[in-house]
Amino acid sequence: MTTCAQSLVRLLEGYGVDTVFGIPGVHTVELYRGLHGSRLRHVSPRHEQGAGFMADGYARASGKPGVCFIITGPGMTNILTAMGQAYADSVPMLVISTTNRREHLRLGHGHLHELPDQRAMVAGVCAFSHTLQSPEQLPELLARAFAVFKCARPRPVHLEIPLDVLDMPAIDLNLMPRSLPGAPAPAPASLRAALNLLNDARRPLILAGGGARDCAEVLQQLAERLQAPVALTTNARGLLPMNHPLLLDGVQSSKHGRSLFDEADVILAVGTELGETDYDFFGLGPLKFKAPLIRLDIDPMQVMGVQRAHVGLVGDAREGLQALLDEVSPPAPSGRWAQDSVQRVNRLERETWNAKQQGLQGLLDLLRDSLVDPLIVGDSTQPVYQGAVGYQAPVANSWFNAGTGYGTLGYGLPAAIGAKLAKPERPVVALVGDGGLQFASNELIAAREAGIGVILVVWNNQCYGEIRDYMQAREITPLGVDILTPDFAAMAHSCHVEHHTAATPQALHELLQTLAGSRQPVMIELDAAQYLQNA
Template sequence: MAETVTGGAAVVDSLVAQGVRHVFGIPGTHNLEIYRYLPSSGIRHVVTRHEQGAGYAADGYARVTGGAGVLITTSGPGITNAITALATSYADSVPTLAISPGPPRGTVGKDIGWLHELKNQQGALDAVCDRSIRVENADELPEVIADIFAGFTSRRPRPVHLEVPVDVLEGEWVRRSVAGRTAVEEAGFAGPTAVGVAGFGEPTAVEVAAIEAAFAGARRPLLVAGGGARGAAAEIRALAANGVPVLTTVNGKGVVDESDPVALGASIRLPAAHRVIAEADLVVAVGTELGDSDLWGGVAQAAKVVRIDVDPEQLHKNLRADLAVVGDARRALQFTTQQFDTSHVSEWQKAIRADADRDAGPWAAIQDSLKAALPADTVIAGDSSQVTYYGTVHYWRFTTSNRLLYPTGYATLGYGLPAAIGAKVAQPERPVIGLFGDGAAMFTIQELVTATELRLPLPIIVVNNGGYAEIREQMVDRGITPQAVDLYQPDLPAMARAIGAYGVEADSIDVLGELAAAALTADRPTLIHLLLDGTAE
């Protein structure tokens, strides 16, 4: 006999069919029918203390798994609270799915005083996501959600918002069998965990031959790898083994082992790296838009440029391509090159290191202390903090086992702590740390409650440089009297202990690694507060 349930079951059953194991979010008046069916579904729900935290956690979850992160909010303020997190996922091409209720059918835009009513909720989300989709009946949900997940593996992965009218969520639905991954697998995809690996367009044989010929005609080639190059990591490493230097964006950090003799690090923002791009006689840019957030400014047109991307709109942005190839970079780079002379690479590396050292400050020593004490496959959740973009990016040499979670494009504050939670929920066996400044920490410090409730063994390292130090420096450089940047500092270790976490003070950089290593085996998160010189009361 057919079972009559509500539309909330259609949402949950459809997520189960796509292999979803975790969702992040907060229940509210209009999404309760989803929560009716979660307990029996096998999906674990993680409740955060703010919807923005749920969005960042879903983003961190997606980055470490390669699959989709899912968040559930209520309507109105619930979903608008998550907008900054979704914009972060959009800027960095991260596949997240945000599900929220919407106004009842027939009431959109009517301004009737409905609880949580927005002028145009779907329009607001469509402005920051790849798309916002509204269904009009529960029977649409299985196919719509399957299409969203298939899209994550067959197009540039970016966040999608799904709006379900509250009367659809609460109305009757005759439960039916929901198809799983079969259709996706039959199309040649491996499911939602295959983002960046399979399913993208196939470059033509002529295009592959043209790329191979470009390498054959080069003496000083350079490969620039962005976040979209992760699926082609093996092919890029093969090129590096033949002497092709590899420079990465921050999102591409770790595509090649940064101790490789031809690795130039995630240093593309530095002037020396811009000169390297200009000096190369062939630049092959893979899976990157080469945007201002990557480069911290533009670069001059290189001698010859090949660009490979799944998004055709990326192929000439910021650096015009002489050869533009749309499709899966893994297939585009499946050829063998000659062995290149690498005698000049050490000079490139020295120039890049000299540039980085100008901003080294205490940031290099912090990375040295941590990387010496932590496992080789540690995930570092950073933030829009000096310790991340001056420190971790340049001075923590990643192996291919590491992963940096960093909000490159949108440059938001408050990302690191909830992203670390998402990463640890996704891969509990893997060491994960949070490492960011005190200014960033205070945007989402309430998520320490979430980590404590989950009993996650997370070292959360908060580097105290007195507030918004980078903005302070910019004010001084412009002749502006510093204001609103030197912040009152609460006793963060005491705050952590009041929450139920551990809280300790690091009195020197030298002990930081030891404290973080011990925190990896604790029975709850540990906030480690590092005071830099001059920041103590």
């Protein structure tokens, strides 16, 4: 007899899933019956939040949805933060959980792991949440989930399976994956209106976000055709090559970037919310565009967002950019406005950096340049915040972190583990502060157990440094931010992981080159004050 749980595993295989993150529990053991003999690799984190962050990092690095098996009740409350991060950053994640037997739902009889309404609790951090009522619904619901990942704004999907449904016989189910539709293209009339604006523009500007992260080639071609400077959000870094003459540093949130917005005569925003943490990081106030705004986004709610669009293009970023590229024929640009403006704004931004910011930027550049094709995953920590302003990624999907958007702590290490699983051939760096690491240090032993060679770089300033600085800037006496940090060497040793220190950039460079091919996780601890002094 093939059960519902076993059929689920076979369907996941059909949709190309190869890795599942989860912690077995009495309510999910039937799912594990299905895993035996399958092609799916199972990775055991040490906390369900870690499972969600691993799935997030795996999805961003691979382009495929991250999949989690999660127990009823506490497992789902534990993973909610990770789902919130993925929801905010439009990351495809499939969370499959159990729930109590159908006859016990929402009665409050005190059954194991019981919640009043688990699905309602999860609904706010996913594209949809559904309770499976019978095995026959499984093929349709999984097809809907993968259609969201491919054809809509990708966000977590939650499917919960009652315990009595989980081990039901699944008779005559069609376990072939359904053919998924293609992503929608913008309407022709809207494209014509956008082309009219772009064809008349002499000083166009492009703002690209994470929704365009798979469109590097066509975005670059359009920017060059238009001679338009390009500002990239954190999740879009790498869409233009480093040092490209049209590539702005992360200046869209600074006064220098704002001044360039005022000079533009049309602005094309692609796959970006135009949200606070990407465009108002320094508290300058809401964006006010003087030029006509074109918004291209697969989510109509974003096209109709607070920043009013003169032309709204609802559809896939690649489809929309290609359609614009195929038809646009702008007049000759106004002199060297684009390249001169990029040089000027980038220079002005870098001239404002103090010695600490320059040291932090040097650290980021060293991490990038000391490794071949690195993927850097950051937590909410001071070097990562500097990267929001100045980091240039070598390629798309090689720099992501929790420093913007939802902004959770504890993301960096488990997300880097997921990324390394997706891209085992690339060096993967987890850049984490001493405070953030304490949110997720338990996942270091999970990486060691699974043989996942992440390079963990710990920025140890013995405090929640960014929050301490924030309090001091507002004349608030720091409280609760100067924390006692663990002995990280002892922590690494207890997890069977090598521990190293580097007091200078040269020492760090040499260590990275030595450790790049490690098949096991390694920890490099940087004393923040000492490192900056020697930078």
